[in-house]
Amino acid sequence: MRLKAAKIIYIILLFGIIVRLFYWQILRSDDLSAMAEQQHLVSFKLDAPRGSILSSDGSILVSNQPTFLLYGLPKVVKNPEDTASKLAKILVVGRYRDKNEENTGEINPQEVLDLKDEISGKLSQDLYWVILNKNIDLSTKNEIDNLHLDGIGFEAGTSRFYPESSSAAHVLGFVGSDPVGNMTGYFGVEGFYNGYLKGIGGTVTEEKDAQGLPILMGKFLKMDAKNGSDLVLNIDRSVQYVVEKNLKEGMQKYGARSGSVIVMDPKTGGVIAMAGYPNYDPGHFDDFPKENFKNPAVAESYEPGSTFKALVMSAAINEKLVTPETKCDICAGPVEISGYAIRTWNNKYNPDSTMTDVLVHSDNTGMVFVGRKLGLDKLYQYIQNFGIGSSTGIDLQDEESPELRPKKDWREIDLATATFGQGLATTPIQMVRAIGAIANHGYLMEPHIVRSIRTDGRVTTIKPKIVGRPITDETAKTVTQMMVDAVEKGEAKVFSLKGFHIAGKTGTAQIPVAGHYDASKTIASFVGFAPADDPRFVMLVRYDEPSSSIYGAETAAPTFFAIAKELLLYYNIAPSN
């Protein structure tokens, strides 16, 4: 009897245990597994390094560098004044080093004192955690580490590194935070190719033990980060260097408000160099006014002036309406149109000027003659065919294009002034592309900054793209010879390079101010290509409001030829004579 009772109790207890086990291991298994995972499984992000930007020879223009955020724990720091004093000196030296300034030991003591006060103030606050400094380089971080200061720590991050300093700043753009705090490219190729450059982050989920160390035999899930793509540009850093050096010298010499230069390969549309002043340092962009960020070569519109004459002449020759020998029968004096008098730039008139003479002497009256031959319909069509008034499609974020006024709004005077590049607006890149068509057998190319994109070992090359053919090869050759004559016999002949055939055209355009033109303010420019028979480059130099002289022949032309001289040497091109 007692044995039987014992058996029944045993069975009941056993049944109870089974029920409880069933409850915990079957009914609650999901909850308990989730709780265990929360304790044992740790997830963390894998950062995708942003892609580098390289010049045409593979040299680094932009890469990444480790930077650190310095933070303080005010409740742990015992002596804020002493800590601030030690940190301030190291941080100021680090700033000098970062800005490539020669640290001769003469640090500005006031700068150190100001920083010391700032840090001391932050460490004296009733907070648990404060940011003391950002974007500290590795050397500075190591120096601070060696001090073994209590309550001071670092958070690792990355920032962009520019070994060529502010060279090609407008082409490159910069990287900053977006409204949600993510690093994003702005302007230039950083902005245009941000999607390629930024990469995609990954995650790792692994099991950790009680000490926080990974368990080798435990769960491990990894989604690899996808590194940002590298960009190889068409920009030649040597040519970029030459261009920037000469442009900077020219800005100072001619007292210009701003300036820009573009050098392009007319056969491919590859932009070899592009510079604009005033510029900025993309590594410290917040030290510069925002107006400097926009690339004047692709975003600033201007009236092209006499450089436009080469395009209008090309149109008339292409239509077989004139030849280089055609004589102008209205060039004996000013031309009256709708109450306005069209004059030459120097008020000198050459009766019976040929079309070549019109370009050589930059004769506005001769261009009115050409414009009348063409008529509004054909002129407007050629302006559009040359890409004036429409975006070029260049791979820079900041391209803008002024709109071409509708043809129906053009009056007779507008037709006349357009023939010498006034009354319509264009951008420097549009002008270079258009003149590039003359240098490239009549083919209009799409300009490109980036040559190829490297992603995980795969290289995607951006092929040259023909966007149109406004003129024939024959026309291109004819106009090229006329432009060579313009260089060798025109106002800029004193600056031309002996022995080399360079095709070019000067431009001096008055600037419209409040509905009228200001005679004292001009855009001085020169556009051309060399060598004329097999062009290696097409280039535009532009100065905005030069003060030493208003004329393109005396400001932009000398800069053009100074750059061309160095480029011809760089490309090992000997004189043809």
Added chain:
Amino acid sequence: MKRIRQEEENRPQRKIAKFIKIGAVLFFVVLMLEIWMTNRLSTYGSKIEEMKEAQAKLTLENQVLENQVAQKSSLLSLESKAGQLGFNSIKNPEYYHPASLASAE
């Protein structure tokens, strides 16, 4: 006869028992091996962390060195060095036509 018949009947059963015993020993050995390995590897977490830190440190140093090389081969740096070494830019190059050069013949 009866005994022989019994022996013959028991022979397959003994073979099965023998296999079971060997299997059990093998299973026990493998189990012990796995326990030993798991136990040994459980402390490797610290080594993994050390290797991760070493990898991160080397990656950082690699990036820093790459940047230093890029900085030293920048055109600004090269221009400065060239100036210190006494190099000047070419002002007026002279060009010679091959026909005007003396021939070895």
